[in-house]
Amino acid sequence: MALVPVPPIHDGPLFPEVDMGAEPSAPTVRATVVQASTVFYDTPATLDKAERLLAEAAGHGSQLVVFPEAFVGGYPRGCTFDFGVTIDNRTAKGKEEFRRYHASAINVPGPEVDRLAAMAGKYKVHLVMGVIERDRYTLYCTVLFFDSQGGYLGKHRKVMPTALERIIWGFGDGSTIQVFSTQIGKIGAAICWENRMPLLRTAMYAKGIEIYCAPTADARPIWQSSMTHVALEGGCFVLSANQFCRRKDYPPPPEYVFSGTEEELIPDSVVCAGGSVIISPSGSVLAGPNYDGEALISADLDLGEIARAKFDFDVVGHYSKPEVLSLIVRDHPTKPVTFTSASEKTHEGAHK
Template sequence: KAERLIAEGAARGSQLLVFPEAFIGGYPRGSSFGLVIGNRSLKGQEEFRKYHASAIDVPGPEVDRIAAAAAKYKVHLVMGVIERAGFTLYCTVLFFDSQGQFLGKHRKLMPTALERCIWGFGDGSTLPVYDTTIGHIGALICWENRMPLSRSALYAKGIELYCAPTADSRQSWQASMTHIAVEGGCFVLSANQFCRRKDYPPPPDYVFGGSDEEPSAETVVCAGGSVIISPSGTVLAGPNFEGEALISADLDFGEIVRAKFAFDVVGHYSRPEVLRLTVNDQQFDSVAFSSGTEAPKEKDGNNFDDVVSIILNEEIYSKSTKELSSGNALNVESRDRQKERSKSKSNEKSKSRDNISKSTGK
């Protein structure tokens, strides 16, 4: 289906195609995966096994296939997928250029509601804005677009084509997209799903929760609302609530300059000496193996480097449980500084002993 839509978009002359959230892998709307507080059902576990099997590896054969379609039709792609990383799933956006090069990905930072029990949390290492031949492209997924600090990170990277794959068809979403376009001085391209109950497996294999009764096969469970908005807040295409469709618009990049003449949120309309954002863009892994890192450099005859290290044992570093709790910053000295401080204390003790000896000798 993705390949068919890519071909259709290219035939219209589109240079960039944006797909909805979880377009490949599926958005499990209405499913609880058998979850209740303190337990999960066997049926729900089996449902997750199937969902895990439908996700894709990044990189992987499906990524290669999407890249080939981008190259074949000479279009840039922003594709919503469910990414499988071992046994953890992520709601992810993949970026491709018109040469078929896989540029990279963005993992959803903050899944919403029960999504948090199904998908992992992305980190700051996947907040990219790519400089392409058609402009600077980046994306946030669904409700993380309502996180002001996440948006600011993309604004600071010079985003021009702000992509917002989503699963939200409410009118309030349209207001959010208009606000972002004006706030960021960028074009906003939001792609949403349009689907009916019949697009999901039938009961009892798939029970549609969240409503008093099972929806009929023709019931619309997500009404679309894909939209393209200019930096001035003008709606250029959409929102489409009628069914599956491709919407398109011609973009005048001069609008970005005209909009930012009045309001540049990370430029002349900012106050960095008063308000400032710090983004941790490091990749975090739950387990790090020392053999996979470069050996520390020699310094002053000791195997220490300037890099700050945290060693949680009584000899090097000791803090209370409260100070080590999540969300509190640790002010940790470098090993060199720790060693110097320890040496200084030893010298002071030695001087004290000498003074005591001299005093005793008198």
């Protein structure tokens, strides 16, 4: 596992006492984005790999570790991504592929979430983990958040899956557009192409996000432009984590076939090139992008940089024009079925 080195940081308390006669200084947070592949169709092995990577990052002083989109459960590249779907038909093979993918997903809450929480507490790191969440028979592309004491903070479900993702993943609602206050700053996430949705980003900025996590599956060089724009627009640190995958990280054919390209692939062929990166609120690249292989990519985040950037441009503060432009966010859960008990109906009828 390659590690991108960063300079050492002070080993004292995160928020040291400040001599009032001296110039106050902002805290520094060491952050790591993980660029690594899922063990596809093997969730226990993926969790074991996640713990090894988390332990390595913690050993280098990381206080925050961000994993890629769908790290637990897997991102289904290639032909299995359509699960045998055509307009009016589902193939038997595609249905079986979905059954296996569904079996690799995790319940939230559930034993895998408990294990992730224990890992965060054991290594004393804040953890942001991309998972495939199973809610009965619907799957969601989700990010889970944990604090360094092993506490589960909450989740974000991808609001708008992209293209064929909509066949296999459900749609999140406004209730999981969240920003969590932690000892190291205010942390939240938008997943992959959600980061191209201006109104979703604006909601995150309004919630005060300082460390903006962007787990993704997009390895194209143009993704770097989006990440730089988010950092500048939001005046926040952007941490984008992507998987680095080779053909051999997926099951071999005929169990798993990459549509249209399988005959061109060898086991070491790269099918996702990574590009994980850390960017400052001023738009400076602090670490990455890395396209070389699996890696831990780390940087020290000077949280004072947020205030310096906001002095130039505060998108929901002094640079907003609420009398001209405004946004309404419906941040409550939406449910397909709502039950009203018989006693409530009787009570309502008595007052009519």
